Amino acid sequence: MKPAVKVTITGAAGHIGYALVFRIASGAMFGQEQPVILRLLEIPQSMSALSGVRMELEDCAFPLLHDIVTTDDPTIGFRGTNYAILVGAKPRSKGMERKDLITENAKIFATQGRAINDFAARDVRVVVVGNPANTNALIAAANAPDLDRNQFTAMTRLDHNRALGQLANKTNTLVSDISRMTIWGNHSLTQYPHINHCQVNGQPVFDQVSHDWAIDHFIPRIQRRGAEIIEARGLSSAASAADAVVDHVHDWALGTKDDDWVSMSVHSDGSYGIDEGVVFSYPVTCKDGQYEIVQGLELDDLSVSRLKASEDELRSERAIIAELLP
Ligand code: NAX
Numbered sequence: 001m002k003p004a005v006k007v008t009i010t011g012a013a014g015h016i017g018y019a020l021v022f023r024i025a026s027g028a029m030f031g032q033e034q035p036v037i038l039r040l041l042e043i044p045q046s047m048s049a050l051s052g053v054r055m056e057l058e059d060c061a062f063p064l065l066h067d068i069v070t071t072d073d074p075t076i077g078f079r080g081t082n083y084a085i086l087v088g089a090k091p092r093s094k095g096m097e098r099k100d101l102i103t104e105n106a107k108i109f110a111t112q113g114r115a116i117n118d119f120a121a122r123d124v125r126v127v128v129v130g131n132p133a134n135t136n137a138l139i140a141a142a143n144a145p146d147l148d149r150n151q152f153t154a155m156t157r158l159d160h161n162r163a164l165g166q167l168a169n170k171t172n173t174l175v176s177d178i179s180r181m182t183i184w185g186n187h188s189l190t191q192y193p194h195i196n197h198c199q200v201n202g203q204p205v206f207d208q209v210s211h212d213w214a215i216d217h218f219i220p221r222i223q224r225r226g227a228e229i230i231e232a233r234g235l236s237s238a239a240s241a242a243d244a245v246v247d248h249v250h251d252w253a254l255g256t257k258d259d260d261w262v263s264m265s266v267h268s269d270g271s272y273g274i275d276e277g278v279v280f281s282y283p284v285t286c287k288d289g290q291y292e293i294v295q296g297l298e299l300d301d302l303s304v305s306r307l308k309a310s311e312d313e314l315r316s317e318r319a320i321i322a323e324l325l326p
Helices: 015-026 044-060 098-119 133-142 157-171 211-223 225-233 239-254 301-320
Strands: 005-010 036-041 065-071 083-086 125-128 152-154 182-184 192-194 262-267 279-287 290-293
Touching (some): 015 036, 036 044, 083 098, 098 133, 098 301, 125 133, 125 239, 133 279, 157 192, 157 262, 192 301, 211 225, 262 290
Parallel strands (some): 005 036, 036 065
Antiparallel strands (some): 182 192, 279 290
16 A cells, blocks of 8 residues: 555644544545545644544544544644645634734744645645645745745635536536636635636637626626624635645646646746746645646636736735735
C-alpha cells in the first residue's frame, strides 16, 4: 500500500470540519488506494468537541485512516503535512464591522502561514475555506516565504458546484452534462458566476438558456446562495462546503477532466488583466498536482466590468490587512 498522505484540517470540530473529516477518511478525497493520516487542529475551547470527533472517527473503523492527531498547537498540527485545509476562522459576531472581521481573521491566517512555512512538507498544498477566504490565502502565503505562493489557494468550488446545480436544473440535464463553468473573482457577493463558455452536452449553453436569465436570475442566485441556505436552515452551508473541499483537493491532486475546467482561487499572475497582488478565482485545469489558469477566454464588456469590481473589492480587503503582509 502507498504511504499515507497527511492532511491537516483546522476548525475540525466545527460544522464544515464535522462534515469533512469522515469523507476524507473514507477515501472520497484521494481514492480507495490512498491511506490518510488526519491532523486535526482546533482552539483550546473546542478541544473537548474535537475529542468527540476523534472518537467517532475511530468508531467508523475506516480501513484507509492510518492515524489521527488532535491538537491546539499549530506547530504540531502542520508538522509534515501534505495538504492543509484551513477551515477554522472567527465568525462574525453581533455588531462586528466587516473590517474588524477581516483583521481578526488575518491574524489567525498569518500565524498559520508561518507554522506551515516552518513545519509542513515542502510540497504542501493549502486550501483556505475560512472567510474572507481569498484574502486569508493571500496572508497565509505572504507569511510563508520559504514556500511558493502558488501552493496556497482559496476555495470557490462551492460557488462553482452551486452554479452547475442551478444550470442543470434549468436545462433539465445532469451536472455531468455541463462543462466549462467559471466563477471569477472573490468568494463574496462580487463573485462573477459566468456561463458564457459553458457547454451542455457539448453544445453552447445559450442554445438552451437566455442571456437575460443568466443576468437576472442565475448570477444573483449563485451570489446569494449562501444567504438562501442560512435563511432556510438557520445555519450556513456545511455539507456542501465540505463536499466542495473534497472536489477542490481531489482535482488539484489527481487532475481535472479532459476538455473541462474547474474554478479555484489562486494567486493572480496578471491573467485577464487582474492585479498580481490578489488571490482571484479563475478557471483552471489541473494535471500532475499542478494547476494552470485557462487562457484566451473572450470576455465581453459586462464581464470585464464584473471582474474589475471583484478585483477592486479584493484590493480593498488587502488594504485593510496591509500591515500583516511582510
Ligand atoms: P464553525 O464556527 O462551525 O467552525 C469553525 C471552527 O473553527 C470552530 O470549531 C472553531 O473552534 C475553529 N477555529 C476558530 N479559530 C481557529 C483557529 N485559529 N485555529 C483552529 N481552529 C479554529 O464554522 P463553519 O460553519 O465550519 O465555517 C468555517 C468557515 O468557513 C467560516 O469562516 C465560514 O465563513 C467559511 N465558509 C467558507 C465557504 C467557502 O466557500 N469558502 C463556504 C462555507 C463557509 O461559509
